[in-house]
Amino acid sequence: MKESLIGWVYIFAWKILRALPESTAYSLFDQGARFLVKRNPKSVARLRSNLARVKPEATESEMQALLQDAMSSYMRYWCDTFRFPNWSKERINSTVTVTRENLLLDAITSGRGVIVSLPHAGNWDHAGAYFCLKGIHLVTVAERLKPERLFLEFLRYRQAMGMEVLALDSRSIVTLAQRLREGHLVALVSDRDLSKSGVDVNFFGHPARMPAGPAVLAIKTGAILVTAFVNYTERGIHITFDEIKVPSEGTQEEKVSIIVQKSADNFAHGISKYPQDWHMLQRIWIDEDFKERM
Template sequence: MAEIRSHSSPRQARAIACLWKSLADRRLSSLWHLSRLAGPLVYRFSRREREVTEINLAEVYPEQDAATRRRLARESLTHSTATMLELGFAWMGEPQRVEESIIEIHGRELLDEARAQGRGVIVLAPHFGNWEVLNFWLSSHFPFTAMYEPPKIAELDPVIRHGRERMGASLVPTNPRGVAALLKALKRSEAVGILPDQEPDWGSGVFAPFYQRLAYTATLLPKLVARTEARVVTGVARRIPGRGFAIHFLAADERVYATDEAQSATGVNACVEDAIALDPAQYQWEYKRYRKVIEEQQGVPNHQAFRLY
């Protein structure tokens, strides 16, 4: 969903936190029912989310007709709504309930084999399904470190930080100190999480294909692999509507291990595509993955590129 703007008041932040808390004990079937009611409203009235989702879908699925893409856009915004409503469940719900909601686990052996070999594991976790449930499971079962950038609403920071750390995850800042912490964790044969599908700042990425179109992609991964010989997997928590979640760990595209940053970034984007293929409606298509390409090609400032897309 669209990020909450920084001008939101402390009162609004308290209201958001209270909403999460009030939903923490609701059954997943109830939250999914609410999502199915609210999703069409989000599609109709949230112009930014609707337009960006439809632009992205037109780029990645040009072979589909417009009606099919609109239907997929509505389904995607329903799943994004579900993720927002499930945050209280993932962050504040009774841990046993959250654990029991994970009714399938696929590919765990990829993590176990790497750690048995004395290697760390880098989990690429795209914005698919409910990534907070994935964080819950990983930090419940492995020493787990992930980068964390405080939210734009400062008052929500302690709520989100506590929710993500409550099962033992270690959150580190998105700066050189945080990168150093990831390296140390990997050298201890632990697991770390990286978001592979957000545009980095200029100078921290390269252009690499994402569904046959160039997208500015972070180059942190090859740096971590080169210095630690860690194994890479893709991890997602796929929603099983109204019932729970299926955790999937997928073997990474071999190009992620390339020393060439552009080649490695191409492998990273291929990993994201493999995860999306599990259920395209569960990917959060509201991110402007191609924004920096527009800026680069048209020679306009970033804020103008933002409007063009």
Template sequence: MPADPSELSTWSHVKYFGSNLFLRGLLQGMKLVPYRYRVPMMGRLVTAMGRLAGFDKRVRDNLKLVSPELSDMDPAELYRDVSDNAGRMIAEIYAGAPFHDRAMAAPVTGPGLKALEEARAAGRPVLLATAHFGNYDAARAALVGRGHAMGALYRRMANPYFNEHYVEAIKQNGEPMFEQGKRGMVELVRHLKKGGIAAIVTDLHAQGGKLIDFFGKPAVTSTVPAELALKFGAALIPVYAVRQENGLDFEIVMNAEVPPSDPLTMTRALSADLEAIVRKHTGQWFWIHRRWKPYVPVGKAARQSGAEPE
């Protein structure tokens, strides 16, 4: 979890302030370029910058780790696809209307759309499970454009200066927004109790989660989405924004609702659902994540950080 801004050292504040000035200047300068050129340009730029940061090595290491059937993939090509998609997503989040127009025009396919509409008609809350794949904000914008007002749980950026305008940018795709943490979870629960819709990202290493196989290797995965769905009777529906061949448009894929059972079984189903779509569009998932970090018990992790366990 990113540190609270009040806990940062003076040097960290200086470092974050400087990097934020650079990024803000870059994003503002990019707005001078027409959207259809700006998005791929940012993709190429992030690809080059990512190499300097060693992200290509992270992709290569993750690819070595997972299922044998992916061993024939070219890690250099996968890195280019992953970083290009990441750069395009950054440009899109800050683009405003041009991005919203394309997202809202995206076709919505799959049985999950019917499940969403039936849940809304019944006044039942909905949890949309998504991932760092394609551009997850495109799915939110597309569904908001269809009249499905929804909130989203997000993770605060480590850079407090960048986080401020980043949150304002993603708010343009729909509100309310719930920051990951105790306060945000309380607000999310209240939203679900009122029968609301919320999107939640499920593919990050989650301290306190369960070891669930992802691409043949155990990955620490949060069971909280499934627990919330069971507790509040919410429909748990996987949703993804699949980037199309032209690099600018999307298809919103809503897969079948995960049947209610128990948190572990439901979380395994979500993980398998994500793996299936990543296998179809391998370069659209964020392989730069440290998704397969070792499992550390909550109490031990808290002692290592000097904090008390919750």
């Protein structure tokens, strides 16, 4: 019953929020962020504890201000999501700036597949839509949500941007490898392990676990691997790309470990600069002795 209600709330929001004046919609979501920070539900408390590891030197007042900015950024993402079907191609293109865009475009032009590994930061759907508008075939995966109708709505939402979306299951890795060999772009959000069999990394000085998928695909297919960090700007988003070289020596396990750690380091660099845009409201670190700051 609860899952069904949540699904209907999302579907209702996709329809109703598109009809509101833009300033009204974003103001409502910003007010919602303030309300959530005040209420401090479990997800907000988790975000606070995650940010405390990113900024351990922050005072209580500084952490409270950062938490408010982070929730405002998170709610901005959702308002973007609900209103995105109204955005014109001109708006999508004109509100994106990119650092080292050539890392992706040159590889695509050459016919090599490209893997983009990125964290839950900024608006990654906006970034994906921007590259789809360039005629790039972008493939990604989506966690299967409940209820099924909500999952299908997210599929339609991303497919409408031009993305090929695969359900996250044991078969998706085979299709992703095939798409890379065909010279396409595969984008994977990779800062949280959903399989429970990820790779151990040092993340902000503490143990975390991140998925091996992007590294394994790069090794198996010879595709170029880049990390991307997406942060919000006043008008839209900025994307920063960094290439990760596949080690030439070592076992596959050793290579994967090196690649995933380097990806984690790149994520950490972006998060350190723009912690308010890291939308991680779930557990990320695996050590048990960390006490959440309330």
